[in-house]
Amino acid sequence: MLSVDDAFRKFRSRLELNDKEQANASARQKDVREYIETKFKIDRSFLTGSYARWTKTKPLKDVDIFFVLKASESHYRDKKPTVILDDFHSALVDQYGSDKARRQNRSINVDFGVRADQDDNTDYRVISLDVVPAFAIGDDFEIPDDALGRWIKTNPQTHAAKAVEAQRAFANEWKGLVRMIKYWNNNARHGEKPVKPSFLLEVMCLQCLHAPWGGSFERELQGLFSTLADRIQETWADPAGLGPPISDGMDAQRKARAQQLLRQASRDIDAILNLSRRGQNGDALRAWRAFFGPKFPLS
Ligand SMILES: Nc1ncnc2c1ncn2[C@@H]1O[C@H](COP(=O)(O)OP(=O)(O)OP(=O)(O)O)[C@@H](O)[C@H]1O
Ligand SMILES: [Mg+2]
Known part of the structure; x- marks a missing residue:
């Protein structure tokens, strides 16, 4: 026994990310990035949060992606966080549907319609991504926080x-x-x-x-x-x-x-x-x- x-x-090890899940997360990231780049001036994007630190649990959902905006989008930074969250939200609703793109406090959740089975397995697919708009400030980032009504600083590194x-x-x-x-x-x-x-x-x-x-x-x-x-x-x-x-x-x-x-x-x-x-x-x-x-x- x-x-x-x-x-x-x-x-x-069952709670550890495996190669297939990472391949799926990268593919989803690429899809979302290619679309977001048609709507906003993006400097770079990267998978971050617990996913990137290896502290994400299963089933794999709400994988964070930071979309670092170019300086030409800095008008958003001068406005309340709600403005950029609204614009990201409506862009993602156009692409994924209003039942799949959900506005959250600091991000937009994009759901891929994958469901975990009774054993918490998803056939190695990511359930959802959290799309986080961000501005780079030196080595740190500023991200919108709707509940606080202001931009907050963070540093995933x-x-x-x-x-x-x-x-x-x-x-x-x-x-x-x-x-x-x-x-x-x-x-x-x-x-x-x-x-x-x-x-x-x-x-x-x-x-x-x-x-x-x-x-x-x-x-x-x-x-x-x-x-x-x-x-x-x-x-x-x-x-x-x-x-x-x-x-x-x-x-x-x-x-x-x-x-x-x-x-x-x-x-x-x-x-x-x-x-x-x-x-x-x-x-x-x-x-x-x-x-x-x-x-x-x-x-
Ligand atoms: N209050 C905060 N101040 C600064 N940075 C924060 C704060 N809260 C979260 N973060 C950063 O944003 C990342 C994403 O936040 P989130 O709440 O998704 O946590 P997470 O670590 O990814 O956990 P989960 O596994 O639940 O997704 C965190 O990993 C952390 O790097
Ligand atoms: Mg997270």
């Missing part, structure tokens, strides 16, 4: 460098654990997404996963969920020191609810570890699968 440790290794550093300090297990807890967060079993945005989980993991890696997925997750529950109500700044706090995505009520769900998760893990300690391997595997969802293997 599969050991719990081997099950976690398999789980980790700094976020990526922090993730690389954490990964190195944690025996190359850090990104795998981030993908796992983001998978837990997205799991439909909750009927709700406890932590929003899920980038907050990654940001918290920069501080809540303490190096060195102790050698056991179960123990690291036990400590992690209990720390996340303790610290979810804190203010979590942008690790690059540029944008608004990442924790601003939740109000006090949502934070309190997230804390409850994280505490419950932490108690669930304590119970699963008891099964493992008693040698009830099969029960432990089934309990981890119930905890995470269908990508956690039973065999």
Whole structure:
């Protein structure tokens, strides 16, 4: 029978991007870029966010693409964020349809009509992209934030460098654990997404996963969920020191609810570890699968 440790290794690699998914993401990026370039003066575009950092979970959706506009489009930068978001939105609606192009706070979501099956598989296809208009300011970028009604600064390279550093300090297990807890967060079993945005989980993991890696997925997750529950109500700044706090995505009520769900998760893990300690391997595997969802293997 599969050991719990081997099950976690398999789980980790199931949540990893593979070649086919990357090929599909590149093809979608190319399609959207070729179209957007007919409507706006684009300097360059690149896949970014958790996708580019290897901290994206499955099923693969909302892959971020930054569209860096040329200086000749800087009139947009002088206007409220809503103007450029509206123009990108209506351009993408013309191409993909009003049911497929959805306006969000900082981006337009383009849905390709792919659905995940009951095992969270998409036949290696990307479900959707988040199209983010951006202006370059030195090494940083400014992107629209509709909720704040102003442009915010960001630096994906700094976020990526922090993730690389954490990964190195944690025996190359850090990104795998981030993908796992983001998978837990997205799991439909909750009927709700406890932590929003899920980038907050990654940001918290920069501080809540303490190096060195102790050698056991179960123990690291036990400590992690209990720390996340303790610290979810804190203010979590942008690790690059540029944008608004990442924790601003939740109000006090949502934070309190997230804390409850994280505490419950932490108690669930304590119970699963008891099964493992008693040698009830099969029960432990089934309990981890119930905890995470269908990508956690039973065999
Ligand atoms: N408040 C913020 N300030 C500065 N940059 C931010 C902020 N929030 C997000 N970002 C940057 O924008 C990127 C895209 O944001 P998003 O919310 O899609 O997170 P993500 O890391 O891609 O997670 P997910 O896997 O949920 O897509 C982040 O990876 C981060 O680099
Ligand atoms: Mg994203």
